[in-house]
Amino acid sequence: MVNNGKPRATRANGVDRRSFLKATGAGSAAVALAGCTETISGGGGGVPDTIKIGAMGPADASFGASILNSAKLAAEEMNADNGIAGADVEVITKDTMDQPSTARTGYQELTTSDNVHGTVGIFGSEQLLALMPEIASAQTPHLTAGAATPKAPEQVAEDYETNKYWFRVGPVNSVFLGESLVQFAEDRFDSMGWETIAVIAEDFEWTTPITDGIKSELEDRVGVEVTEVRRVASGTQDFTPVYDQLEAAEVDGAFTALAHIGVNALVQWAKQQRPFGFGGIHVPTQLPSFYGATEGAAIATFSQTTATPTSEVTEKTVPYAEAYNESFDKYPVYSGYSAYDAMYMFKQAVEATESVNGDDIVSELEGMSYTGTGGQIEFYGQDGEFPHDVKYGPDLSQGVYFQWQADSEGNGVQETIWPDSLATSEYVPAPWNQ
């Protein structure tokens, strides 16, 4: 049943009483009927009085909170400015608890009882892959922010009609993350003095495309010696043995692909003052509060990310980060930029088609080129390399690399070190390695 009037979750904005009553449409057969069609086709044609968007992510983790908060922030801004095509915007949040089963239940609630018109977010490739069949059967557009697995577009390629409701706004998928690492290495390793390196990746779904072939890529294109590409088991707590081996191999740097087990890896590297550098893709260090939270252990670590609060990737990046900070008293992480962009892309698609019908929105999104906070966002078409995935490139979504450096007062600052056009500083080795 659509709109049963139960306030199930956060309302992004106080919707006025009349339109709320109209939307809840107590006892109206028409609404019930609309509900049926909505359930079947993921939103009928035309624009209802209230457009509902589900936002999903692990609420306890900053990567999830950034998604949920950014969706709320975007809805708030939209409601202050005529909503979406005149309709009020309501964001309904679901905590995935980083569990595929919880994510699936949450998604089912969103699409069957809340009857949302679209969903954004999801952090963690495992959760996303668990949702793919659900997204297909709900036929409701989903714009991923946070998960990087290329298996999702693979499914769109395999069965386009069934899976076409899926899109990814960011980050770029992990095939491109691997490409980005090699590109960064090409541009920066020489000046960083990294001649011998080891690749350290966590053994999770998203790193597989990165570690496949990265050794030969780095050796051929960058000319560095790669002593090993190590996939570290998911439960690893103690990195001391790993670092002892890296030290024995006399590496200049540990080039990383770490998210879930990244904190231990980083903290132990810093506390043990290892004589090599540390960075690459490291999701926890992207947290704007990470330097303080680790008592400065993050110093000199660097990572790829979608954008930082001070990097002007587009003219929208900094204003968004500041608005987020004003509302939530902290800065967002990468998944937030993408979730925010996803909300606006959804808005643009609804306004262009004047419809919340899933199929209409899908075709509109396919042709869209949107200047978001994370870059110029375009999707691959049905016959592209990664159907419905965000395109990677210097004029599209490329991301930045930043490094934690200390300012004159000893506070940590995320200085952008790549690409050249956005760089605010050069790479600086850790204090104990200078």
Added chain:
Amino acid sequence: MASVSIATVAANVLLLGALYALVAIGFTLIFGVGGVLNLAHGASITLGAYSAYYAVQFGLGIYVAGLVALVVPGVFNYALYKGLIKPAGDNPVAVLILTLVLSLVVEQVFLAIAGAQPVTIPGFVDGQVAILGGLEANRVLGFVLSWVLIGGLFYFVNRTKRGQAILATSMSKKGSALVGINPDRTYTYTWIIAGVLAGVAGLFLGSFQSLNPLMGRSPLLLSFSIVVLGGLGSIRGSVIGAYFISMLDQLTIFYVSDRLAGLSGLVVLVVVLLVRPKGLFGRELAEG
């Protein structure tokens, strides 16, 4: 892959073994004396680490935080014993379930208030010590402090009246009662000591690695292997067991694969249970 020197492996074995021993001794004491398999032992570790974290957040400094990390798990264990274990009395199943539930509650509480994201606490000392090619000074301190505590415990148990009362109760509850030892008081001491030791372990585990609400789980599992190997209830067995398991683990990690971390302990657990169920020093546990 360049090979790591034996000295480096040995250093890791020594440093880790001391911490493992601290965790296992508390676990084995409670079992040896009270006959309780305390599944909430991991929770005491988590509690110790997080109390230190919050103390640091409140600006108390790491030394005060270190003290808090001893007191809070000590008080927690005291309350656990008086509030749950004693009333449940001689029902081992109820006790097992209660301690399991409590450990889950502690995890959930920290998940709710601190979140799943790992956090860190600063070390007591910074920098490196020039032994074996440079070791993290804080780890060395943890090693020294662990051994001071282990030595102190040996002295306490073997040389003081209260300690001997603990030993006597662990050997025979009836016999010790006959010579006028108050079992309740002895149990109380044991629980508090176990809590404090777990707190120290949590404090150092937290400062070497990082803190998360589930950090007590793997030390608890490890304790099982260690005390079964050493003989349930034997302090000496726990120390030797801790070093043996830490050595096996490090050798596996360095020379086989780091992906097998923690596995050797479980293999030992199964082998000992099949081959020598009473463990290496199981005889100290004469009767219940």
